[in-house]
Amino acid sequence: MIAHVTAVGGYLGKQTSWLKTRYPWLGNLVFATLLLAPLLLLLGVFFFYPLAGVAVRSFSEPEAGIENYTRLYSSAVFRDIFRATFAIAAYTTLVCLLLAYPYAYRLSTLPNRWASFLLLLSLVPIWTAILARLYAWTVILGRRGILNDYLIQLGLLNEPAELLFTRTAVMIGMVHIMLPYMIVVLYSTMSTIDRTLLAASDSLGATGFQTFRRVFLPLSMPGVYAGCLLVFIVSLGFFVTPAILGGGGDITIAIYVQREVGVLNWGPASAMSMVLLAVTIVLFFLFNKLFGTERLFSGGIRK
Amino acid sequence: MNRQTILSPLDAALWAVFGLVLTFLFLPLVVVIPISFTPGTVIQFPPDGLSLRWYRDALEDERWRQALWVSVRLGISVAVVTTVLGLGAALALTRFVSHGKTFIRTLVLAPLIVPVIITSIAVFDIFTRTGLARTFLGLVIAHTIIAVPFAVIILESALRRFDVSLEEAAISLGASPLGAFCRITLPILAPALLASLVFSFVTSWDEVVLVVFLGGATNQTLPLRMFEFLESNIRPTVAAISTALILATIGGILAYYSSTTAVGMLRRWRATQVRRELQWEKTDTTHATKTGRNQ
Numbered sequence: 001m002i003a004h005v006t007a008v009g010g011y012l013g014k015q016t017s018w019l020k021t022r023y024p025w026l027g028n029l030v031f032a033t034l035l036l037a038p039l040l041l042l043l044g045v046f047f048f049y050p051l052a053g054v055a056v057r058s059f060s061e062p063e064a065g066i067e068n069y070t071r072l073y074s075s076a077v078f079r080d081i082f083r084a085t086f087a088i089a090a091y092t093t094l095v096c097l098l099l100a101y102p103y104a105y106r107l108s109t110l111p112n113r114w115a116s117f118l119l120l121l122s123l124v125p126i127w128t129a130i131l132a133r134l135y136a137w138t139v140i141l142g143r144r145g146i147l148n149d150y151l152i153q154l155g156l157l158n159e160p161a162e163l164l165f166t167r168t169a170v171m172i173g174m175v176h177i178m179l180p181y182m183i184v185v186l187y188s189t190m191s192t193i194d195r196t197l198l199a200a201s202d203s204l205g206a207t208g209f210q211t212f213r214r215v216f217l218p219l220s221m222p223g224v225y226a227g228c229l230l231v232f233i234v235s236l237g238f239f240v241t242p243a244i245l246g247g248g249g250d251i252t253i254a255i256y257v258q259r260e261v262g263v264l265n266w267g268p269a270s271a272m273s274m275v276l277l278a279v280t281i282v283l284f285f286l287f288n289k290l291f292g293t294e295r296l297f298s299g300g301i302r303k
Numbered sequence: 304m305n306r307q308t309i310l311s312p313l314d315a316a317l318w319a320v321f322g323l324v325l326t327f328l329f330l331p332l333v334v335v336i337p338i339s340f341t342p343g344t345v346i347q348f349p350p351d352g353l354s355l356r357w358y359r360d361a362l363e364d365e366r367w368r369q370a371l372w373v374s375v376r377l378g379i380s381v382a383v384v385t386t387v388l389g390l391g392a393a394l395a396l397t398r399f400v401s402h403g404k405t406f407i408r409t410l411v412l413a414p415l416i417v418p419v420i421i422t423s424i425a426v427f428d429i430f431t432r433t434g435l436a437r438t439f440l441g442l443v444i445a446h447t448i449i450a451v452p453f454a455v456i457i458l459e460s461a462l463r464r465f466d467v468s469l470e471e472a473a474i475s476l477g478a479s480p481l482g483a484f485c486r487i488t489l490p491i492l493a494p495a496l497l498a499s500l501v502f503s504f505v506t507s508w509d510e511v512v513l514v515v516f517l518g519g520a521t522n523q524t525l526p527l528r529m530f531e532f533l534e535s536n537i538r539p540t541v542a543a544i545s546t547a548l549i550l551a552t553i554g555g556i557l558a559y560y561s562s563t564t565a566v567g568m569l570r571r572w573r574a575t576q577v578r579r580e581l582q583w584e585k586t587d588t589t590h591a592t593k594t595g596r597n598q
Contacts, residue, residue, distance in 0.1 A: 026398040028398075028400075028401065029396065029399070031398070031399040032399035032400045034391075034396045035391040035392065035394050035399065036391065036392055036395045036397035036400075036407065038388055038391060039388040039389070039391060039392045039411065039451065040410065040411075041406075041445065042388070042447065042448070043411070043413070043414070043448065043451075044408060045429070046429055046430075046444055046445070046448060047413070047414060047422065047425065047426070047448050048410075048413075049429065050423075050425035050426060050428045050429035051417070051425045052423070053425065053428055053429070054421070054424060054425050055429065087355065090531045099327075100324075100325050102317055102321070102324075103320060103321055103324045103325075105317065106317045106318065106320070106321045107321075108522040118325075121325070122324075122325065122328055123341040124328070124329070124553075124556075125328050125329070125332075126334075127332075127505065127552045127554070127555075127556060128331070128332060128497060128548070128552055129508075129509050129526070129529075129548040129549070130509055130511060130526070131333070131526050131530060131541075131545070132529075132535065132541075132544075132545030132546075132548050132549060133331040133333055134330075134332070135335065135541045135542065135545055136330060136331030136332070136530070136545070137531060138336045138533065139334060139335070139338060139346055139348075139542075140330070140331075140334055144346075145345075145346075146334065146348040154431060176327065176331070179324070179327075179328065179334070196404065201536070208313070215552070221500075236418065237418025237419060237420055237421075239419070239420045239511075239512050239515075240511045240512060242531070243530075243531070243534075243573065244533055244534070248417070251419075254418070254420040257420055257421070257424060258420060258423075258424075258515070258516075260393055261424045261516075262429065269424065273420070273421045276418060276420075276421065277418070277421055278415060280416065280417070280418055281416065284416050
């Protein structure tokens with residue numbers, strides 16, 4: 001039976017082999033096209049084409065020219081929007097780093113089994129519905145919320161503090177969302193640091209702090225840069241968190257874009273989107289140049 | 304010993320930070336679950352009683368039920384479409400594309416880089432022109448766009464680790480290329496396919512920005528309904544829904560891990576079976592050669 005099939009196969013192979021020898025790339029090209037076409041068509045029609053449309057609109061609406069962009073530059077309203085967006089993203093990144101660095105350091109000093117369990121535990125929030133978490137923050141931070149209740153009961157406050165619908169609330173929500181990512185990136189760098197280097201520094205008479213400052217910290221810097229860039233890039237585009245926890249106090253780029261597109265005021269919204277897109281792409285290319293994107297998804301082990 | 308005593312206050316401080324961060328990460332979960340059992344309309348923590356009132360409130364409301372149904376259907380559709388498209392692209396990238404790999408990969412990963420708010424207005428624009436806005440199909444397409452990068456990353460890395468010689472062995476033993484793919488490659492890829500399905504499902508399940516633009520009253524997903532609900536009030540109904548979602552997520556993670564271990568166990572079981580058969584053959588042949596030599 002097998003001999004029969006192989007014989008037939010061999011015959012067919014011989015009959016079509018001229019095609020292969022003459023156009024060796026043909027088969028691959030046909031397969032590649034057939035396999036990639038559905039996805040690329042979908043992305044082309046529903047993603048890249050309308051994205052180009054947004055770019056065009058930023059120059060053409062309400063009237064042709066670069067007026068949308070010059071207004072972004074000159075208007076105080078737009079400057080405030082940019083300042084709020086970048087400030088929130090920068091502070092979120094900083095707070096994430098300050099919390100995640102000691103956390104990841106602690107993880108990296110634990111035995112492997114414990115470290116991977118605790119790492120998994122710290123990733124649970126990623127898998128929790130985003131609106132469930134935001135709801136929790138509104139309940140905790142609200143005017144008659146849990147935190148105010150406790151602070152008043154403890155006598156630390158006389159009247160409820162305004163916590164919800166402030167920039168602080170937005171940043172608490174954003175830090176909570178981005179912190180697990182920062183932890184993963186930092187931990188993946190720290191866990192690859194060669195422990196014998198620390199032992200060597202130690203045996204050469206360095207104090208614990210010196211070993212950390214001059215050996216561990218420099219070796220962990222790639223993770224710090226990668227984590228900060230990642231958190232900053234993602235934080236720039238946040239929409240839901242400022243919408244729910246900010247209560248319209250701070251207007252970020254994303255909130256402005258959503259509001260203006262809602263009333264079909266496409267020109268300024270498109271221009272602002274293009275600026276956000278340009279910043280994101282530049283930062284992303286920097287990230288890619290420095291670290292390579294694949295590393296992020298292959299568990300962070302640098303080869 | 305000496306060094307440890309010097310480091311121990313620092314050690315304690317590190318553990319303290321560690322504990323605080325972990326508490327912070329779990330705080331929302333810890334708060335939401337008890338609140339969902341609040342008996343009154345006023346939120347108190349911890350609640351002064353236990354009641355399933357808000358669960359009933361959510362279950363009896365036609366709109367919440369409908370939103371749940373839309374989300375489930377949408378998540379499953381997106382998971383399947385994304386994984387099929389992603390598998391095709393991953394196969395092409397690992398086996399058939401020799402030039403321009405980086406370019407194609409950049410195109411496929413672009414939706415991951417572009418902020419979702421920008422993707423949303425672009426998709427909103429094309430959908431209003433083509434009549435796909437506020438339709439179920441439109442939501443499937445929109446969610447597929449943002450979920451597909453994950454699928455391609457997961458499946459491409461799995462295919463790159465896959466040993467092609469296994470497939471070649473099957474073909475040389477008489478399997479057709481398609482047969483070898485279905486019976487050798489796909490089972491080996493099963494964990495990656497599962498991961499891709501889970502990732503795409505969760506991406507759709509928890510997506511808010513696109514549905515704010517594209518979902519209408521008829522296609523209101525659970526996150527959209529929650530979003531609109533939260534904008535106006537903070538009744539504990541959302542706590543009940545959130546708790547259900549959290550429990551479903553934890554259940555999902557557990558199911559995922561148990562299924563991957565189940566796949567692993569099945570494979571190990573099959574491997575021992577095959578090994579046993581081979582051993583039988585081996586003992587048979589050694590026996591045969593021995594007797595042969597003796598003769």
